[in-house]
Structures are given as C-alpha cells and as structure tokens.
Amino acid sequence: MHDKTLTELAAGLQAGEFSSRELCQAALDRIEHLDGELNSFITVTAEQALANADAADRAREAGDAGPLAGLPLALKDIFCTQGVRTSCGSKMLDDFVSPYDASVVEKLRQAGAVNLGKTNMDEFAMGSSNESSFYGPVKNPWDLSAVPGGSSGGSAAAVAAGLVPAALGTDTGGSIRQPAAFCGITGLKPTYGRVSRYGMVAFASSLDQGGPLARSAADCALLLEAIAGHDVRDSTSVARVVPDYTAELDTPLTGLKIGLPKEYFGDGLDPEVETAVREAIKVYESLGAKVCEVSLPHTHLAIPAYYVIAPAEASSNLSRFDGVRFGHRCDDPTNLEDLYKRTRAEGFGEEVKRRILIGTHTLSEGFFDAYYLKAQQVRRLIRQDFLDAFDEVDVLMGPTAPTPAFDLGAQKDPVSMYLQDIYTIAVNLAGIPGISVPAGFAGNRPVGLQVLAPHFAEAQLLGVAHQFQQATDWHLKRPAFGKETA
Amino acid sequence: MMQWETVIGLEVHVQLATQSKIFSGASTAFGADPNTQACAVDLGMPGVLPVLNENAVAMAVKFGLAIDAEIPETSLFERKNYFYPDLPKGYQTSQMAQPIVGTGNVEITLDDGTTRTIRVHHAHLEEDAGKSLHEDYHGMTGIDLNRAGTPLLEIVSEPDMRSAKEAVAYIKALHAIVTYLGISDGNMAEGSMRCDVNVSVRPKGQAAFGTRAEIKNVNSFRFVEKAIAFEVERQIELIEDGGEVIQETRLFDPERDETRGMRTKEEANDYRYFPCPDLLPVTLDSAYVDHQRALMPELPSEKRQRFENQLGLSAYDAGVLASSRAMAEYFEAVKEACGNAKQAANWVQGELSANLNRENLEIGDSPVTAEQLGGLIQRVMDDTISGKAAKQVFQALWDGEADSADAIIDARGLKQVTDTGAIEGMIDQVIADSPVQVAQYREADEAKRGKMIGYFVGQVMKASRGTANPQQVNSLLKQKLDQA
Numbered sequence: 001m002h003d004k005t006l007t008e009l010a011a012g013l014q015a016g017e018f019s020s021r022e023l024c025q026a027a028l029d030r031i032e033h034l035d036g037e038l039n040s041f042i043t044v045t046a047e048q049a050l051a052n053a054d055a056a057d058r059a060r061e062a063g064d065a066g067p068l069a070g071l072p073l074a075l076k077d078i079f080c081t082q083g084v085r086t087s088c089g090s091k092m093l094d095d096f097v098s099p100y101d102a103s104v105v106e107k108l109r110q111a112g113a114v115n116l117g118k119t120n121m122d123e124f125a126m127g128s129s130n131e132s133s134f135y136g137p138v139k140n141p142w143d144l145s146a147v148p149g150g151s152s153g154g155s156a157a158a159v160a161a162g163l164v165p166a167a168l169g170t171d172t173g174g175s176i177r178q179p180a181a182f183c184g185i186t187g188l189k190p191t192y193g194r195v196s197r198y199g200m201v202a203f204a205s206s207l208d209q210g211g212p213l214a215r216s217a218a219d220c221a222l223l224l225e226a227i228a229g230h231d232v233r234d235s236t237s238v239a240r241v242v243p244d245y246t247a248e249l250d251t252p253l254t255g256l257k258i259g260l261p262k263e264y265f266g267d268g269l270d271p272e273v274e275t276a277v278r279e280a281i282k283v284y285e286s287l288g289a290k291v292c293e294v295s296l297p298h299t300h301l302a303i304p305a306y307y308v309i310a311p312a313e314a315s316s317n318l319s320r321f322d323g324v325r326f327g328h329r330c331d332d333p334t335n336l337e338d339l340y341k342r343t344r345a346e347g348f349g350e351e352v353k354r355r356i357l358i359g360t361h362t363l364s365e366g367f368f369d370a371y372y373l374k375a376q377q378v379r380r381l382i383r384q385d386f387l388d389a390f391d392e393v394d395v396l397m398g399p400t401a402p403t404p405a406f407d408l409g410a411q412k413d414p415v416s417m418y419l420q421d422i423y424t425i426a427v428n429l430a431g432i433p434g435i436s437v438p439a440g441f442a443g444n445r446p447v448g449l450q451v452l453a454p455h456f457a458e459a460q461l462l463g464v465a466h467q468f469q470q471a472t473d474w475h476l477k478r479p480a481f482g483k484e485t486a
Numbered sequence: 487m488m489q490w491e492t493v494i495g496l497e498v499h500v501q502l503a504t505q506s507k508i509f510s511g512a513s514t515a516f517g518a519d520p521n522t523q524a525c526a527v528d529l530g531m532p533g534v535l536p537v538l539n540e541n542a543v544a545m546a547v548k549f550g551l552a553i554d555a556e557i558p559e560t561s562l563f564e565r566k567n568y569f570y571p572d573l574p575k576g577y578q579t580s581q582m583a584q585p586i587v588g589t590g591n592v593e594i595t596l597d598d599g600t601t602r603t604i605r606v607h608h609a610h611l612e613e614d615a616g617k618s619l620h621e622d623y624h625g626m627t628g629i630d631l632n633r634a635g636t637p638l639l640e641i642v643s644e645p646d647m648r649s650a651k652e653a654v655a656y657i658k659a660l661h662a663i664v665t666y667l668g669i670s671d672g673n674m675a676e677g678s679m680r681c682d683v684n685v686s687v688r689p690k691g692q693a694a695f696g697t698r699a700e701i702k703n704v705n706s707f708r709f710v711e712k713a714i715a716f717e718v719e720r721q722i723e724l725i726e727d728g729g730e731v732i733q734e735t736r737l738f739d740p741e742r743d744e745t746r747g748m749r750t751k752e753e754a755n756d757y758r759y760f761p762c763p764d765l766l767p768v769t770l771d772s773a774y775v776d777h778q779r780a781l782m783p784e785l786p787s788e789k790r791q792r793f794e795n796q797l798g799l800s801a802y803d804a805g806v807l808a809s810s811r812a813m814a815e816y817f818e819a820v821k822e823a824c825g826n827a828k829q830a831a832n833w834v835q836g837e838l839s840a841n842l843n844r845e846n847l848e849i850g851d852s853p854v855t856a857e858q859l860g861g862l863i864q865r866v867m868d869d870t871i872s873g874k875a876a877k878q879v880f881q882a883l884w885d886g887e888a889d890s891a892d893a894i895i896d897a898r899g900l901k902q903v904t905d906t907g908a909i910e911g912m913i914d915q916v917i918a919d920s921p922v923q924v925a926q927y928r929e930a931d932e933a934k935r936g937k938m939i940g941y942f943v944g945q946v947m948k949a950s951r952g953t954a955n956p957q958q959v960n961s962l963l964k965q966k967l968d969q970a
Binding site: 079080086088093096098099100102197198199200201202204205206232233234235236312313315316318319320321322324325326336340360363364365368372 | 533
C-alpha cells in the first residue's frame with residue numbers, strides 16, 4: 001500500500017478496497033517502524049489522524065467525501081496547525097503550539113485529507129540539506145549516508161520512504177524542488193501568489209511559496225487543486241481561477257517548444273546528472289517536442305541577489321521571535337536587552353543567525369542602496385530573462401541541482417551550500433512555477449529534471465511532467481529502505 | 487540683548503475612526519480589558535499576514551483632499567524595524583518614501599483673527615504599537631496589545647510655525663478638519679491625537695535653522711503650549727550661557743511642565759526601512775479620488791464662509807461657530823429650531839458657552855439640546871417671555887427641570903404680560919405709591935428723566951414678578967409720567 005500514488009489510493013478508498021483508518025494506521029505503523037532511523041517527522045499526530053480518518057470514512061459512507069477524503073498526508077513543520085506544535089525546525093518554537101490553522105491546512109481539511117504529522121526541515125527553512133534543523137538531520141532513504149536536501153527535507157524523505165504518499169513543503173529558493181530531486185520524487189513550486197502564504201511561518205515573504213511533494217505529477221496536480229486559490233488573508237495571493245489541473249494532464253506534447261538554458265549546463269554540473277537530464281530531454285523529443293538552446297544571461301547574479309533579498313526580509317520577519325509573547329525565552333532575564341540577547345542567542349541556530357546578520361547589514365543605513373536596491377534591480381533583470389525566454393519557448397528544462405544528494409556533513413562552507421540552489425533560486429526571484437521530476441540516477445542517488453513555465457502556467461507544467469512519467473518509470477522506483485516493512 | 491525666533495514643526499498622529507484595525511479585523515474600540523482586542527495578526531503570531539483596511543485609505547485620502555494635497559497614484563507600505571516589547575512584530579508597518587498624502591496646506595487662525603498658512607510636508611498611514619504598563623506587575627512590565635494595529639495618520643508639517651500659539655492653532659485646525667471629516671473622534675484624552683513637537687531657536691534674521699529637539703508624545707493643546715514654552719526658554723538659556731543645543735529626543739513631563747532628554751542622535755535607531763513584502767503597493771486612480779471627494783462633508787473654511795455670507799453672521803461669530811464640527815452642528819440645529827441665525831449664534835456663544843466653560847463640558851455633552859435651546863429662543867422672539875426670564879428658563883433646562891422651555895414657562899408662570907390694561911393697572915399703582923419720586927421725575931429735564939425712569943420700570947417689573955414686557959412697561963410709563 002505504501003508504494004501507491006495518491007491517485008491510486010483515492011481510487012482504492014472510493015472502491016472500498018480499504019478504509020481511511022486502515023490506510024492511515026498502516027502509514028502510522030510505517031512511521032513508527034522506520035522514522036527512528038530517517039528522522040523525517042518532528043511531530044506525529046497519530047490520535048488526531050485516526051479520528052480524522054474515521055470521520056473521512058463516515059463522510060464517504062454518507063456520500064459526502066471531499067476530493068482528498070481519507071488520504072494521509074504530512075505537512076512541513078512550517079505550516080501553522082491549531083493545537084499542534086509548529087516548530088519550524090527551531091529551538092525558538094520548540095514549545096510553540098499554534099492558535100490557528102494555516103489557510104492551506106484549512107483547505108486540505110476541507111478536502112478531507114488526513115494530516116499524520118509535521119515533517120522535519122532546515123531551521124526556518126534556511127538550508128539545502130536539512131542539517132540546520134534543531135531536531136537533527138534527516139537521512140535520504142536512497143542512501144542513509146546522504147542528505148535528503150532541504151529545506152523541505154523531512155517532507156521529501158517521508159514521501160520517498162513510503163511513510164506518506166504526499167506532503168506539503170515550501171520553496172523559497174529551491175526548498176521543494178531540490179529535496180524532491182535528491183529523494184527521487186516529484187515536487188512542485190507554484191507561481192508566487194498561487195497558494196496562500198497565510199499561516200506559513202515567513203522566511204522571505206516575497207519568495208516563499210507552498211507546494212506539494214508527491215510520487216507523481218498527477219498527484220501534485222490533485223494537491224495543487226486543493227490548496228491553490230485566492231485568500232483574502234494574503235494580499236499577495238492572486239485572484240485567478242484555479243484550473244482543473246488533473247483534466248489537463250493529458251494534453252499532448254506535439255509541437256511543445258523546450259528551451260535549454262545554456263547557463264544551466266555549465267561548470268559545476270555533475271556529468272552523471274547532465275547525462276540523466278539530457279536523456280530525459282531525448283524522451284521529450286521522442287514525444288514530439290522541439291528542443292533549442294536559450295540564454296538566461298543574468299543567471300550568475302541570481303545567488304548574490306537572493307542572498308541579499310532573502311536575508312533582508314528574514315531579518316525583519318524573524319524579529320517577532322523576541323521571547324515576549326511566545327516561543328523560547330531565556331531564564332531570568334536581568335533587563336529587556338538581556339531578554340532579547342539571550343533569548344535570540346539561545347533560540348536561533350547558526351545559519352539563522354548568519355542570515356539575520358547579513359539581512360540586518362544589507363538593510364542598514366549606508367548599505368541599503370548598494371545591496372538591497374541593487375539586488376531588486378537584478379531581480380527585475382532576472383525576471384525579464386525568463387519573460388524573454390518564454391517568448392521563444394513554452395517551457396525551460398535543465399537539472400534541478402548541480403549534483404545528486406551529497407553526504408551528510410559534506411558541505412561545511414555556507415557559500416558552497418548556497419551554490420546548491422544555483423538552478424532553482426532564479427525561479428523564486430522571477431516568481432514563476434517550477435517542478436522537479438525524477439529522471440534517473442547518479443550512482444545510487446536520484447537525479448531531478450527541472451521544468452519551468454511562465455507565471456500561472458502550472459497546468460502546462462504538470463502536463464509536461466505527467467507525459468514524461470507516462471513514458472518513463474523513474475518516478476516508480478522505490479528505495480530499498482523500508483522495503484521489507486509492510 | 488539678542489532677539490530669538492522660535493521655529494516649530496509638528497508631527498501629529500491622528501487615530502483614524504475605523505471599526506477595525508489597519509491590518510486586521512480586530513476592533514479598535516477604546517477601553518476594553520487588556521489584550522481582548524488583539525487577534526493573531528495584532529499579536530504578530532508566526533505566519534500571519536496583514537490585509538490593508540480600505541477604510542483607512544479612504545480616510546487618509548479625504549484628509550489629503552481637505553488640505554488640498556496631492557494624492558499620489560501609488561503609495562507604499564514599508565517596515566520600520568526596531569525592538570520593543572509593545573511592538574509585536576519587531577517592526578512597525580508605516581510609510582516613508584511614498585506616503586499616501588503629498589504636500590498640502592493648512593490655514594490657521596490666531597486669537598487676534600490673523601490667518602497664516604502652514605505647509606504640510608506629507609501625511610502617511612501607519613499602525614500604532616501596543617502599550618507598556620509599568621505599574622502593578624511586581625517589578626515586571628505588562629503589555630496591552632489592544633491598541634496595536636490601530637490605524638494612525640501621521641501628519642508631518644514643515645517647520646513653519648513661529649510660536650507656541652501658532653502651533654496650538656495648527657493642531658486645533660487639524661482637529662477641526664479630522665473631526666469635520668469624521669475620520670477621527672479627535673479625543674485627545676484617549677490619545678486620538680498625539681503630537682511630536684520639533685523645536686529650535688535661531689537669532690532673529692538668521693536664515694539657517696538652529697539645532698532642534700524633538701519632544702515626544704505631547705497629548706493636549708495646553709501641554710503643547712507649555713512644552714514649547716519650556717523648551718524655547720531652555721534652548722535660549724543654553725545658548726546664551728555659551729552652550730550648544732544637541733539634536734535629541736526629549737520627553738515632556740506634564741507634572742513638572744518641563745522636558746527631559748530621552749536619547750541623542752547618536753543613540754538613535756537605524757530603522758532599516760524597506761518595502762513591506764506582504765502588502766501590495768496602494769494604487770489610487772483619479773476616479774477613486776473623485777469618488778472620495780464627492781463623499782466629503784462641508785469643511786470648516788467652507789462652513790465659515792457660508793455662515794458669513796448666507797446667514798449674515800459676523801466674521802468672528804462665523805469663525806467661532808465653525809471651529810468644530812460639533813459646535814457647528816449644534817448651532818445649525820438651534821438655527822433650524824428657532825428660525826433665526828443671529829439669535830441662535832448669540833445664545834450658543836453666550837449663555838450656552840458660558841455654562842459649558844464653567845462646568846468644563848464639551849458641546850456634545852451639553853445638557854441642553856439644540857432643539858430645547860431653539861424652542862426657548864422662539865419664545866423670546868414671539869415675546870412670550872422676557873430676555874431676563876429666558877435666562878431663568880435656560881438655567882432650568884440646564885438643570886434638567888423639564889424637557890422643554892414651554893413646560894418651564896408654564897410651571898413657573900413666566901409668561902410675559904403683554905395685556906396693556908393689566909400693565910397700566912400696575913403702573914398706576916406704582917405711581918400712586920411713589921409720590922416723591924414722581925414729583926422729582928416731573929421736575930427733571932429730559933436727560934435726567936431717562937435715567938430716573940429705571941426706578942419705575944424696576945418697581946413695575948417687581949410688581950409683575952418679572953412677567954411684564956419691559957419695553958411695554960417702559961413706553962407706557964413714559965406716557966403716563968410725561969402726561970401731567
């Protein structure tokens with residue numbers, strides 16, 4: 001049962017092959033048996049999940065089942081869940097129980113989905129390996145000595161290991177796509193504004209976007225349909241009709257124009273990754289697509305611009321963690337300044353502190369123009385690069401990450417860690433959607449193909465990914481880890 | 487002796503009268519139990535997002551139109567970052583580079599009737615912080631976030647004022663505008679208008695400004711005057727003693743009528759302003775601005791002109807009656823009820839204002855309603871009662887003896903006697919009882935008679951217990967005394 005896609009499980013529930021309680025119980029058992037080693041969950045809400053599974057079963061009997069009724073899911077621990085700890089992978093929020101549900105959490109509940117728990121992540125979503133979590137690193141199910149990627153590492157590992165059929169993550173600079181690539185699953189970052197950010201603990205508000213990680217593009221389509229749409233509580237969410245993504249999956253690819261950004265195939269790209277990606281593109285050619293090379297000339301500026309803008313916003317977003325109203329507070333503060341200093345020194349980890357310092361510096365008087373304003377100018381150029389490219393082609397393709405999953409502890413230098421996101425970060429700066437689909441292996445570690453589309457072209461993006469999965473079986477490969485466990 | 491000139495600029499924070507907060511749905515009502523009117527957004531909970539209250543935008547635009555200001559098509563919210571326990575998010579959402587209201591003008595009128603124009607640099611929208619409560623927490627500080635997120639319009643003037651009196655006149659003019667527009671209750675005691683006062687001095691004739699001190703949070707017209715007076719004296723003394731004014735933030739202590747240093751420029755925060763990524767830029771097209779313009783009520787200056795030109799009031803009366811929306815509305819209601827603008831103006835500015843001042847009441851709290859006062863004036867105009875009796879009736883209305891002038895006139899038998907026969911009878915009696923005075927009167931020349939007749943009028947009025955019409959008494963007496 002744990003090998004099945006969300007779509008297959010939905011059909012099984014509908015046909016009465018098993019109940020939601022049986023399905024969720026099986027997933028909870030797997031989590032209990034396997035997650036000790038994997039560490040993909042921070043909190044498992046078994047009791048609540050089973051109650052909700054029963055409710056879903058009753059609703060189905062009453063003929064009142066929502067589109068995701070009874071399907072087990074997991075949420076990255078960045079989504080606020082009422083009455084359940086929402087830690088954001090940080091000591092700062094280790095004891096924080098949210099008083100409200102995020103908009104997407106509400107939407108998933110209304111669709112009938114059953115949340116099994118909250119998944120591990122880099123602290124405040126800052127990281128590309130899941131090693132900055134207060135709750136310890138997550139292991140990659142394909143190779144327990146490798147990282148699962150980050151920051152949605154827990155979500156990706158849990159799906160890859162068959163603990164849950166799908167999970168939600170967030171993507172600020174690649175945090176859905178890169179772990180999806182490292183863990184051999186499908187991960188979609190929607191267009192900025194497509195999914196409400198209300199209730200997602202903010203890292204970099206102008207870049208953050210929630211999205212699904214699942215076993216297939218079709219499953220991502222099903223989930224996106226449930227979570228997308230305008231939210232009056234998020235002014236940056238866009239009032240645009242949500243298409244029937246599932247219905248558009250089978251649009252043929254004949255005549256599809258694929259652009260390969262030459263900047264995405266340059267220095268630093270692992271040869272095995274490149275081979276896998278080029279093989280995948282050949283599959284598209286065989287399906288009737290036309291391929292050409294394009295250029296995104298400002299690509300080299302994406303990482304520098306991102307590491308000005310994202311920390312700047314983060315430094316402000318994380319100011320609310322001051323020990324006054326919620327979260328960690330130092331013992332026996334002697335005065336206000338002591339309260340602030342020790343609370344934040346103790347509550348935040350190293351990477352978070354580094355980014356707060358960078359962001360505070362770039363926003364400060366005398367540096368603002370040179371850093372923040374300049375980075376915003378670069379951001380507009382990067383966005384224009386994509387718009388220009390989409391005048392020529394329908395979608396862009398390339399590797400999701402320059403290498404397959406690296407070993408735990410291998411990336412010691414923050415800058416080399418930042419370079420992990422070289423192909424994903426520009427997408428957030430431009431606000432366009434992107435998806436990572438499994439496209440082979442480098443050794444025993446999965447390789448992801450990244451597909452990018454214009455703003456709000458998720459339907460096309462999902463269709464392009466789905467057609468590839470109809471023609472290949474990379475997305476059906478499962479790791480050896482946990483194979484023996486029911 | 488050096489002559490000094492005072493230079494004053496004001497930042498006035500006006501609390502806008504929206505039902506809910508500027509970025510959340512929580513209520514803005516004053517006086518609730520601590521933290522009962524703060525929702526997840528106001529508390530700065532992880533993951534929450536602001537949604538701009540469109541009413542606050544409409545109110546700011548109306549203010550801009552009222553001061554003839556430019557309304558830019560695009561304005562922007564920014565984050566002003568600093569740590570303070572009553573600032574839940576660690577930043578205040580405000581406007582800096584692109585405020586909602588551009589440059590404008592406010593006309594002020596001084597006590598001597600002269601007018602001046604004070605330029606407004608800009609006005610911007612922002613959210614208020616909460617309140618720190620330092621008492622009764624066993625050495626700890628309590629935080630009340632009810633006020634956090636309350637919409638404020640910060641109106642920043644140019645340094646155009648040259649005296650404390652001008653500063654007060656400016657705040658009063660702003661007060662009139664915002665209350666007229668209905669965009670603020672203007673209640674200074676509840677903090678609906680708070681001022682930061684920038685004060686500097688310079689030798690008369692010098693073009694360059696002196697170094698200024700900013701006095702924070704001065705919350706009444708009177709305190710503004712006192713704070714400026716103290717600060718001007720302090721700065722002049724300092725300079726004359728060979729010292730130098732340093733740029734700093736000072737706090738006004740109303741208990742001691744003095745200002746005290748809070749922090750210097752060196753200690754000032756770097757607020758690290760940057761555009762708030764959670765809020766879209768506000769774009770207002772001309773159709774929107776025109777729509778807001780159409781919704782605007784008559785403003786103080788327009789009202790003053792109408793009172794003068796259409797109602798025939800003096801410039802002074804028109805100015806006083808139009809000075810606040812409450813006053814103007816009361817006056818107009820009295821005028822409606824009695825049908826005579828001049829009488830209404832006299833009563834509102836005379837008897838009513840005297841009583842209000844004596845008991846330190848606002849016109850909105852007047853125990854005598856405009857309808858009651860109008861009814862009373864009608865009875866004076868139709869000669870039912872004398873002017874003297876009218877004052878009695880007014881006092882009785884004030885004291886709540888009855889709910890109309892007519893009821894009091896009936897109950898007290900104040901109806902004026904206009905029956906000539908009855909008055910003549912009383913006059914005959916008085917003449918008969920005062921042979922000496924009558925003789926003296928008749929011997930006197932015309933000039934003296936004019937003064938002496940008062941005695942007889944008084945006697946007749948006394949005999950009528952004040953109900954005789956004094957003009958009638960006067961003319962009948964004259965006839966009878968002059969007859970012989």
